[in-house]
Every structure is written in C-alpha cells, then in structure tokens.
Amino acid sequence: MDTQKAKMAEHFINAIPHCKALNMKLTQIGNGKASMELPYDSKIVGDPETGVLHGGAVSALMDTCCGAAAMCHPSSPSGTATIDLRIDYMRAATPGQAVRTTAECYRITKSVAFVRATAVDDDEQRPVATATGAFTVERK
Amino acid sequence: MARKRPEPVQVVKQRRDAALNALVHGVPYINFLGIEFERRGDELTAILPFDDKLIGNPMLPAIHGGVTAGFLETTAVIGLAWSGLWDDIESGRLSMERLSEGHLPRMPKTIDFTVDYLRSGLPRDAYARARVNRSGRRYASVHVEAWQDQRNVLFAQATGHFLMPSQDD
Numbered sequence: 001m002d003t004q005k006a007k008m009a010e011h012f013i014n015a016i017p018h019c020k021a022l023n024m025k026l027t028q029i030g031n032g033k034a035s036m037e038l039p040y041d042s043k044i045v046g047d048p049e050t051g052v053l054h055g056g057a058v059s060a061l062m063d064t065c066c067g068a069a070a071m072c073h074p075s076s077p078s079g080t081a082t083i084d085l086r087i088d089y090m091r092a093a094t095p096g097q098a099v100r101t102t103a104e105c106y107r108i109t110k111s112v113a114f115v116r117a118t119a120v121d122d123d124e125q126r127p128v129a130t131a132t133g134a135f136t137v138e139r140k
Numbered sequence: 141m142a143r144k145r146p147e148p149v150q151v152v153k154q155r156r157d158a159a160l161n162a163l164v165h166g167v168p169y170i171n172f173l174g175i176e177f178e179r180r181g182d183e184l185t186a187i188l189p190f191d192d193k194l195i196g197n198p199m200l201p202a203i204h205g206g207v208t209a210g211f212l213e214t215t216a217v218i219g220l221a222w223s224g225l226w227d228d229i230e231s232g233r234l235s236m237e238r239l240s241e242g243h244l245p246r247m248p249k250t251i252d253f254t255v256d257y258l259r260s261g262l263p264r265d266a267y268a269r270a271r272v273n274r275s276g277r278r279y280a281s282v283h284v285e286a287w288q289d290q291r292n293v294l295f296a297q298a299t300g301h302f303l304m305p306s307q308d309d
Contacts, residue, residue, distance in 0.1 A: 016195070016196055016197070017196075018206065018207055019196075020193075044172055046167060046168075048242070049244065054169030056211070057206075059206045059210055060204060063206040064196075079197075086253070087209070087252065087254075
C-alpha cells in the first residue's frame with residue numbers, strides 16, 4: 001500500500017532529536033498504525049527509590065507514536081501536530097523493561113485525526129498506559 | 141508572656157530551598173530535561189531551559205510534545221508535593237538530614253494527564269506554574285499553565301488527577 005508515505009513518516013520520526021535522546025525506536029508503521037519502543041534507561045527514572053520510569057518519558061513515546069499513526073494514514077497529506085493528548089496511567093512500568101506502544105488513527109477528517117494508543121511492558125496483558133488524542137491534518 | 145522570636149530569615153529560606161532542591165534534583169528524569177524551579181515564598185515557577193535534545197520537529201524547530209507533557213507533569217507533581225509538605229517544612233518536622241541523604245517523601249502518582257497544545261513550543265526557555273484546585277486525602281486535581289516569552293500567551297496547559305501517597309505507610 002502506501003509504502004512511500006510510511007517511508008517518509010519513518011524518516012521523519014527517526015530524525016527527531018528528542019526521540020534520539022531517549023533511544024526510541026519505530027518498530028512498525030503503515031496504514032494509520034504505528035508501533036514504537038522505549039528502552040529502559042536509568043536517566044529517565046521518575047522514582048529513584050523504585051527505579052520506575054517517569055510518566056513524561058512514556059508521554060513522549062505515546063505522543064510520537066500517535067503522531068506517526070496520524071501521519072501514515074492513507075488520507076493524511078503529510079505532517080501533523082498534537083492538538084490534545086490524554087494519558088491514563090494504569091500501573092507503573094516494570095523497572096528494567098522496555099515500554100512498547102501501538103497507536104491507531106481510527107478516524108480522520110479533513111482537519112482532525114483521532115488517535116488512540118496502548119503501552120505495555122513485558123507483561124502484555126496488563127497495559128501500563130493508554131492514550132487518546134486529536135492531531136491536526138495539515139493542508140497540502 | 142514573651143512571644144517566641146521569629147527564626148532568622150536565612151534559616152527559613154535555607155530550609156525551604158533545601159527541601160525544594162532535594163525534591164527536584166533527586167529525580168533523574170527532571171535532571172535529564174534540565175528543569176529548575178524558582179521559589180518566591182511558597183510560589184513555584186518551573187523553568188525549562190531550551191536544549192537541542194528537547195526538539196520534536198527539527199524543521200520548525202519546535203519543542204517535542206512529549207517534552208511539553210513531561211515538563212507540565214513535573215510542574216504539577218512537584219507543585220502538589222510541595223504544597224503538601226509546606227507545613228512540615230515550616231515546622232521543621234521534615235528531616236533535612238534524611239532528605240539530603242536522598243530519602244525523598246513519597247510522591248503523588250499520576251492517574252491521568254491531559255495536555256492542550258495551544259501553539260508550538262519555540263526553541264526558547266519555557267516556564268510553568270501549577271495550581272492545586274483540589275487536594276483531598278486520596279485524590280488531587282491540578283491545573284498547569286506554560287508560557288514562553290509572554291506570561292499571558294500560553295503555549296500549553298494541562299489538567300491532571302493524582303493519587304496521594306497514603307498517610308499510614
């Protein structure tokens with residue numbers, strides 16, 4: 001399908017300085033769906049006593065992944081920006097484990113892309129966090 | 141009966157700043173983003189100095205939405221913890237020795253956090269202030285505003301709900 005669009009989105013995501021600083025990896029992209037991974041790193045810990053990652057790092061992962069899903073939707077002309085993003089934290093991510101998230105752009109209009117995402121660690125049955133957001137659809 | 145003499149101002153300030161410093165600099169993620177806090181009495185302003193690693197869109201360039209979210213969440217959590225600790229800091233009940241050894245008080249946990257992105261974050265320093273709208277025994281609701289050059293021109297705002305650390309453990 002739209003492999004060129006996916007390639008472009010992939011290129012764009014991999015060039016983001018903040019994602020590089022967090023060692024985020026794009027693992028899958030195409031057709032309004034994207035998956036990304038955030039490796040565990042002690043420098044982004046939010047609770048030094050337990051070693052649990054900070055919510056902000058999970059936010060960055062989910063925001064990027066949701067943006068990638070919006071960008072690679074077949075009806076999306078190109079870039080996107082976050083209008084709003086809500087994150088629900090279900091539990092602490094297990095220290096030492098990577099956080100992986102999958103986002104889906106489930107509806108897109110001429111102006112707005114609606115996206116949702118779920119984040120898990122090694123225990124995939126119990127989500128770490130979920131996100132829902134609205135993203136801009138840039139005019140050509 | 142003579143009234144107790146107020147403590148010297150330096151002692152009061154030193155205790156407040158030591159508590160704030162321990163709260164902020166004990167968290168690796170806060171240091172990673174480079175967030176600092178300025179204090180006037182009990183009012184806190186969070187500062188995010190611009191850095192290249194905070195960029196989300198290199199073409200514009202603009203601050204990453206996740207950085208904005210992390211900055212606002214940090215402002216909310218520190219603001220909430222700070223307002224809860226204030227009485228203990230003032231009375232001296234909070235042990236500064238334990239704090240400086242890295243024994244942080246238990247922090248509120250984020251239940252949910254919603255960020256409104258009002259305009260793109262420019263490659264400049266950003267500032268934020270939190271307002272605790274409700275803080276009960278178990279839950280709290282906090283609103284945060286963030287701006288860059290002009291205080292009245294917000295680039296983001298957020299509301300979050302938090303689970304307060306339980307009193308008995």
